[in-house]
Amino acid sequence: MDEVATNDFTYIRCLTIEDQNKIKKIPFLNIDSILIPSPFIKDKFLEIDYEHSYVWDEEGEFLGYILVYSNPDKTKFQVYKQVTSPFGRGKGIGSTFIRKLAKDVPGESYIYLFVWEKLVSTIDFFYSNGFNLEESTVYRKMRFYLMSATAKSILEKGISLKDKDVSVLEELSKVRHDAKKSLKVLSDMVSIMSVDNFNNIIEDINRENTALLNTLSMYEDKIKASHEVNIKEILTNRVIPFIEASNVPCEVRLVLGASIPPVIGGYMDYSRALINLTSNAIDAIEEAGRSGLIQIMITRKEGKVVLIIQDNGVGIGAERLQLDNRNLPLFVGKTTKADRAGEGVGTRQVFSTFGAGNIKVESREGKFTRWTITLNISTKKKTDRLGLLETRFIGFMKATETLELSDKSGRTEVASLIWHLRRMEIFSYDLIQSFSNYNNVRDIFKLILTYRYGKTSFKQIKEEIEKYRVDHEIIKFWLLGMINRIKKNEKFLLNTYDFEDYKGIYFKSYGQAINKTIIFTLDPDTGNFYAADRRLAEHLDFVPLLNRKRDQLIRGEFKGDVKNIDSPIYLGVWTVADKDDLYGKIVLLQQGCRQLLAMGIKPEKAIAFYHVTRNMSSFDFDPFKIIPLGELATLARKNFDQLITATDDDFDGLVFTD
Template identity: 40%
Template sequence: MSAHPRNAIRHLTPELERSIEQNPLLSIDTFLIPSPYIRDAGIAKDYEHSFVWVQEGEILGYILVYSDPDQKCFLIYKLVTSPFVRGAGIGTALGGHMVASIPREASVYLYVWEKQADSLEFFLNKGFHLGESLVYRNLIFRHLWGQASEILFKRKEESEQGPDKREEIGRTRHDARKTIRFLSHMVDMLSLDNCGRIIEDINRETTSLVNTLNSFRDSMSRVHEVNITELILERIVPYVGGSSIPCELRLKLQKTNQVVLGNYVDVSRAFINIVANSLEAIAASNRETGIMEIKIGEDQGTPYVRFRDNGIGMDEKRLVRGPEGIPLFVGKSTKARNEGEGLGTVQIFSTFGPDNITVDARPNRGCTWKISFSKPLLQSDPWYTRLERRFLEATHLQQSRPLTASSGYQEIVSYIWQTRKIEILLFDVILHFSAHQNIRTIFRSIFGYLVGETPESQLKEYIEGLRVDRPVMKEWLLETSQRVRSRWILIHAAGEGKNLGDAMLKSYGQALDNVIIFTLNPRTGAFYATDRKLAEHLDFAPYLGAEREKLLRGEFIGDVNSTEKPIFLGVWSVDSEEDLLKKLILLREGARTLIKTGGVDRKKPLAFYQTTWIRHSRDINSDAITTFGEFAELPREELLRFSRDADDEVQGFILGRE
């Protein structure tokens, strides 16, 4: 969303709250959360400090707050946004508006499930503090709290962030291209006579290029992470090895893949400064053998890097810390000849902060630096961590009543949206198996189970035989498949005789990062859909009650209501002029069906696939774009407007989407 009207935020009212309860987009995540009264039985729902985001008449998000009678303590009980606007800053704006509306000395708190690491990261970055844990229904929730004056929900408007980021990436591209051209010239100049000097220059410029790119990456990242093991092996070890000062380097890697919070360039520069000072101290000691030890370890869960040398050390008086916690030697040269201005030590302390640095030194015995770090909450593989969180939410946190014959329409619709969210999780779990198997084969096996064709025992045996880097993914695949199948059965039974086509199609729009393909029977409105990487349209044809030539294939991404992106429709073959007209009529029927039963807006753009097998001189025009409403109302004689001269058969086959 590019612009937000000033009047988008309104006070929550009981009427709006009832409207929210009927909105499936705002009730997809019906997560189990602790009772609002679990910490303070005296709080009550506070409509004055609860808000909704309304845009063009649609509620896109809300924040529900409870407070005590004295208005000194506020609980953020729910902060929810529509799946189609996540990442647009609406949640941040609602939180900021709420915090701005309460006294600065007031306390704000909330509970977050411990497995929702990205949510914890979000609130911690806003100024909240971690409190004690709470066990509620066998789940551990983290208490987050903060004073209103400390909490900063800042949302950058597009005008603030767009040009700056565009300028930044422009500068980065310019600098990177310049360095690459320079490297190319140096490679051309390389010869037997100058190889030593040129290769040294290439190494230096390569390091400069890496630093430029890492700096840009860090500036764009929401959370900055550094793999300090890789940094030391790639930057520090070569630096020590290339020094003219004889030194034995000892590495102790208690953690072989330690990732911490930090800025790559700043941490790298600080480490270089520490090592450079150590090398100078070793040289000044005139020892025959200089020793430098670097250790990566953990102390009671806190990662650290320790640098130790046997150089000239420092007098204990210089280690005394001033009122700001900074030792007296910082900002003054640590070299024996008092060369330099001590800028390196200033950079070290400004990077890590005095509370995270311990320096111990003795004259003529050496110096030890110990740098402590914070762990990122999203550790190791962020993709896997988020997938794990989604799986745990679906299996442990999601709370919804099973559907019955007496379930109301809105209840069924909400259940469908929740089910689609689990289906999309299933798509992404299957994609994780792509390193060792054909994921389309896996999907066909899973789909056979979902439609009742494959018994569960056979599916279990099949999944057990799959190869995957993380064995737990097999459990996720089976359990998620079982959950989706049971939900499909309940939806089919409860939805008998009800027009649920609107929710059935639009609910796939939650997959904002997945291109959704579907195969549609225009006569009945029945369809099946999945991620484009997992199947071909033809995989669904046997299950839709019609032969292929009477089915349509389609594709879309994101919100079906959005008029920014089209839905694609197409056929598999065109055999003659008569067949061309039949296929255009079939496409028109499909457009009408999606409007009537799928709830597609008549203004929604409609585009056409390239036909796969073209055996006629004319074909459907895949360059044409219209709207569903216009195409659905076209008389028979005008349908041929959407045809054109065809490519030859071979070219048409190559260009086909399948």
């Protein structure tokens, strides 16, 4: 319930039977799962009082209604339903309905209603409007409180509630309060869920959740000139239901493009503007007297989001499409919906919201009207991400400006540098991913490998990186700075300390990439290996760096901390010719396992298996087999069969991707 006091009845009119039928088509208004089951609990002679039941009709959109029953003498009035749309929260609709009712009935009239005991916020709302608690009644294990007031007391209470300006902090406190109430209502709804009411409760939860998001969006509108707006949600949650609830039958064709990002703007302004456009379209279709067709398409084009709304109404004359000195069509603001010409007074708000330069109106009189609106994509997330990347880059570079190690440094100091360099490498993966919108990031990573471990100079890689497109050019600078610093420190480590002494630390340090899958290619004879984020590389990319033939190496992957024994390391090979060759490859894996044990990986660590990449035999590793590292390393040849499984003949010779 909203609690903004207002006596503006501009959008309120009496409810009709036709309105009730329309409300049944509006999901966010058609709610009754937590109402008292019958309006006749207290008085069996009540009837719907259309004179004192109201609907909030704002530019053709129903944002709330109140359904009132009264006795034949018009002395008792029961508020049976009072519903505010999630898109009407904060307008004072609920309070205004109550004041309107109190104003229209005699002062001594008895106004009452029943409220479910769990809806504390609703009870508070009616308290604030002059109601008091009376008796309670129980129905299907749900307790409802009777609340009542006289019309006179409601009006007196309304006089005492004066509007006042509130600060941003006070507004935030109110938003927090409303959000907490919504969460409490959601929790209460879940608690009464049963087989009988499941569908209704789910609808109510959806409505309350939408109301909560709408409350937060409205507050964001107040504190920011513009922010992220999900235009697809406005179309599906608000515009489409508005069309479907119209008294003018209309077919809706909605085309939503793929990967439509949020746009920058104001949530409430955009919602109202699109409702105005749709309302005009419906009026134009009714005037044309034909079966309605409204087509809505949203797509992404040239770095913008493009929204097209077209109707088959009466259209707009060519002379009225001419632009004035403000770049506005001549029809803007010159007509009203009463003229039924298809472009009401709301068009002024439409142009004010989206800007004349972003709107194109096409029409053929008697045929159609098409609005094309260009919207700017929100860069908020990109900007936030860029700031985070910059902070991390500066931190890494400052931490490695000078090396405080020497050949006499202890193991702890050396290990610390290895782990820090690995964090820098993992950070470089994120920088490389920034190129993914326009490039194959694996090409960029291969280029970096040739710089770190090959003969490519810094000048050469700089020239190559400059050729790749990225949203923010500064990322190229950060990436080059990062890999240059990594190479410098990595070279110092390998030239100063024996790899054999620290290979376990090198391997385990990749466990810091907790949200990434790390692949590696390992030489089972030496324990030397190369690894990277799976999105950037393939196992084969590392084979040339190890100076061994592919079938002399093993491939693997893991995710997260390698000390977690339950999260398996996957191992595999590239080719198998026959069963004997498969046995030989198991021996190769055993050598690799012994290297992992030498690195300090616990014997209890789970090991699982890849399919063979190119398998010419009728046998393969069992992908469902999990075995402890220590057990696999010492497994006798006679027990190798427990690791393999027969393949389907139809899949003989199948090549799996790396």
